[in-house]
Amino acid sequence: MRRGWTFLAGATATMLLAAGAQAQVSDDVVKLGVLNDQSGVYADLAGHGSVEAARMAVEDFGGTVLGKSIEVISADHQNKPDVGANIVNQWIDVDQVDAVVDVPTSSVALAVQEITRQKNRVHLNSTGGTSDLTGKACSPTTAHWTYDTFALANGTGRAVVQDGGESWFFLTADYAFGHALERDTAAAVEAAGGQVLGTVRHPFPNNDFSSFLLQAQASGSNVIGLANAGGDTINAIKQAREFGITQAGQRLAGLLIFLSDIHSLGLETAQGLVLTTGFYWDLDDETRAWSKRFAERNNGRMPTMVQAGVYSAVLHYLRAIEAAGTDEAKAVMAKMKELPIDDFFAKNGKLRQDGRMVHDMYLVQVKTPEESKGPWDYYKILRTIPGDEAFRPLQDGNCPLVQ
Amino acid sequence: MVEILGVPIQALFGQLLLGLINGSFYAVLSLGLALIFGLLNIINFAHGAQYMMGAFVAWLSLRYLGLGYWYALVIAPLVVGLFGILIERLLLKHLYHLDHLYGLLLTFGLALIFEGIFREIYGISGQPYAVPAELAGGYNLGFMFLPLYRGWVVVAAFAACLGTWLLIEKTKLGSYLRAATENPKLVQAFGINVPLLVTLTYGFGAALAAFAGVLAAPIYSVNPLMGSNLIIVVFAVVVIGGMGSILGAVVTGFGLGLIEGLTKVFYPEASNTVIFVIMAIVLLLKPAGLFGRTA
Numbered sequence: 266m267r268r269g270w271t272f273l274a275g276a277t278a279t280m281l282l283a284a285g286a287q288a289q290v291s292d293d294v295v296k297l298g299v300l301n302d303q304s305g306v307y308a309d310l311a312g313h314g315s316v317e318a319a320r321m322a323v324e325d326f327g328g329t330v331l332g333k334s335i336e337v338i339s340a341d342h343q344n345k346p347d348v349g350a351n352i353v354n355q356w357i358d359v360d361q362v363d364a365v366v367d368v369p370t371s372s373v374a375l376a377v378q379e380i381t382r383q384k385n386r387v388h389l390n391s392t393g394g395t396s397d398l399t400g401k402a403c404s405p406t407t408a409h410w411t412y413d414t415f416a417l418a419n420g421t422g423r424a425v426v427q428d429g430g431e432s433w434f435f436l437t438a439d440y441a442f443g444h445a446l447e448r449d450t451a452a453a454v455e456a457a458g459g460q461v462l463g464t465v466r467h468p469f470p471n472n473d474f475s476s477f478l479l480q481a482q483a484s485g486s487n488v489i490g491l492a493n494a495g496g497d498t499i500n501a502i503k504q505a506r507e508f509g510i511t512q513a514g515q516r517l518a519g520l521l522i523f524l525s526d527i528h529s530l531g532l533e534t535a536q537g538l539v540l541t542t543g544f545y546w547d548l549d550d551e552t553r554a555w556s557k558r559f560a561e562r563n564n565g566r567m568p569t570m571v572q573a574g575v576y577s578a579v580l581h582y583l584r585a586i587e588a589a590g591t592d593e594a595k596a597v598m599a600k601m602k603e604l605p606i607d608d609f610f611a612k613n614g615k616l617r618q619d620g621r622m623v624h625d626m627y628l629v630q631v632k633t634p635e636e637s638k639g640p641w642d643y644y645k646i647l648r649t650i651p652g653d654e655a656f657r658p659l660q661d662g663n664c665p666l667v668q
Numbered sequence: 669m670v671e672i673l674g675v676p677i678q679a680l681f682g683q684l685l686l687g688l689i690n691g692s693f694y695a696v697l698s699l700g701l702a703l704i705f706g707l708l709n710i711i712n713f714a715h716g717a718q719y720m721m722g723a724f725v726a727w728l729s730l731r732y733l734g735l736g737y738w739y740a741l742v743i744a745p746l747v748v749g750l751f752g753i754l755i756e757r758l759l760l761k762h763l764y765h766l767d768h769l770y771g772l773l774l775t776f777g778l779a780l781i782f783e784g785i786f787r788e789i790y791g792i793s794g795q796p797y798a799v800p801a802e803l804a805g806g807y808n809l810g811f812m813f814l815p816l817y818r819g820w821v822v823v824a825a826f827a828a829c830l831g832t833w834l835l836i837e838k839t840k841l842g843s844y845l846r847a848a849t850e851n852p853k854l855v856q857a858f859g860i861n862v863p864l865l866v867t868l869t870y871g872f873g874a875a876l877a878a879f880a881g882v883l884a885a886p887i888y889s890v891n892p893l894m895g896s897n898l899i900i901v902v903f904a905v906v907v908i909g910g911m912g913s914i915l916g917a918v919v920t921g922f923g924l925g926l927i928e929g930l931t932k933v934f935y936p937e938a939s940n941t942v943i944f945v946i947m948a949i950v951l952l953l954k955p956a957g958l959f960g961r962t963a
Contacts, residue, residue, distance in 0.1 A: 470897075
């Protein structure tokens with residue numbers, strides 16, 4: 266009789282222990298899905314480079330967490346919300362993906378955020394722009410890592426107004442990101458004492474900006490604000506030069522510009538542009554060391570801010586899994602918000618309650634061809650914008666998670 | 669200042685001129701497509717890729733051979749035309765007796781392959797290609813600043829269309845082509861080498877696309893996506909103009925460019941879709957297209 270009870274107690278204890286071990290990592294693997302544009306207008310600023318950055322983070326972390334392996338897969342959402350949503354649904358339902366990473370194109374990011382919120386998976390967004398991701402659409406399992414439209418608007422918008430660019434006309438990509446960037450920048454411009462004369466919405470993506478630039482010219486504003494990104498911004502800047510708009514005295518404010526855009530435009534065309542960025546490869550020895558490692562895996566191309574952001578976000582996520590002892594989304598996110606972020610990408614970075622990762626931003630200006638000492642030597646730092654000043658205050662976002 | 673629907677008339681003229689410039693590209697590209705469809709009955713989806721390759725040949729000639737824009741205007745059509753002839757000889761000629769759909773699928777597949785290859789090698793941000801020095805700068809027309817190069821594009825496109833029309837309507841070779849379109853077997857019975865004619869026509873169509881590509885290189889960045897962005901609109905233009913009609917393609921190309929330009933002024937968000945709305949209307953009212961003849 267006593268032996269029976271001992272046996273039962275032993276068996277129960279073993280079962281409980283075994284159940285406990287299995288609850289640590291779902292499906293015995295931590296899978297990261299890097300979802301971005303790999304063939305369209307945003308392919309160069311994130312694309313394959315972001316996938317490499319995620320792989321680098323996994324390798325540097327050691328390749329396993331809590332004794333289980335870590336896998337990185339990727340897919341192309343083609344800048345279409347329905348395609349992105351289908352991919353993420355399949356990833357979560359069938360492929361056991363635990364975290365969706367990167368996600369440029371705000372319309373896709375918002376769609377993905379809804380799915381990850383409902384299905385309780387982590388959304389590490391590095392490249393999506395809209396500040397709504399931590400505002401009215403905020404989610405308890407999202408970390409918005411590198412930048413957002415508010416930080417860009419505040420950084421560039423305010424600096425340009427203070428430098429004399431008081432009247433603005435916007436050239437806006439007609440989708441979620443363009444609208445958000447235009448809205449945030451208009452607010453920043455007006456708060457700094459400037460005024461917005463008008464706006465024109467162009468289709469996304471677009472090839473020919475001549476007609477829209479002509480309307481901007483006719484408005485007579487000091488500044489033409491480009492509320493678009495990637496291939497659209499590159500074409501708009503080139504064509505503005507072609508139509509004599511910059512030579513006639515109006516200045517262009519590129520609200521979202523990446524290192525890859527400057528590389529494509531060339532310093533001859535891009536010199537003098539003022540922009541806000543979350544990272545630059547040539548800031549200090551640590552950033553230089555990491556960036557050179559990245560460039561070796563990325564055809565010699567230096568990282569854009571969002572690719573560096575992917576590395577930082579994935580590394581922090583893996584550390585949080587280890588600290589939390591599980592890969593369940595809400596528990597990991599709680600740990601991510603508890604642990605400080607201190608790596609080459611963000612010193613004194615903090616993940617806030619609404620999902621916003623607050624870190625220093627940089628106001629930079631593009632060098633002239635004479636000032637640049639070599640390829641990828643494109644920026645000079647005008648000012649470091651402290652995180653708390655750069656990003657929208659926690660209580661102003663209308664995020665339901667913030668009481 | 670006179671205003672129409674809230675837009676100053678000066679701004680309107682500027683937009684119309686821009687629309688005409690866009691229309692030039694539509695016209696040259698739809699001309700090539702209409703030619704190929706008229707004689708070969710092949711819907712050449714690779715046209716956009718051939719346009720893109722023309723621009724890339726121009727860029728490559730400048731980068732590696734040091735040959736400038738004016739050489740590229742001749743070299744690119746030749747190279748892409750020869751490549752087109754190769755495609756026709758090796759692949760397309762097996763499909764003539766089959767349904768249209770097979771030709772469409774094959775050329776669509778080819779377009780994806782070519783664009784994929786260029787995208788792998790060059791990325792999508794685009795390669796810079798400068799406006800040639802002779803055409804740099806521009807004129808202040810009062811209502812807008814017209815870059816000289818854009819004015820040249822309209823002239824060159826118009827010249828290409830006129831030249832092609834003269835070739836087809838006024839020369840002996842053109843008359844063989846027109847006859848072969850109507851009744852290839854009879855023409856062959858007269859001793860004319862119809863397969864050669866067909867091959868040359870496809871090559872010529874591809875060359876026209878490449879010519880448009882060289883014209884586009886200085887203004888739109890030379891990137892692998894440039895063809896796919898344009899080709900869907902060009903197809904709509906050809907459908908509206910009438911699938912086999914040369915005159916229809918040219919007139920509709922310029923005309924729709926103008927309409928698109930107007931839309932960009934009054935309701936810019938719709939500028940991408942207005943051509944398709946017109947296509948839907950035309951198909952409902954006159955399915956053969958504005959200048960087409962029902963078979």
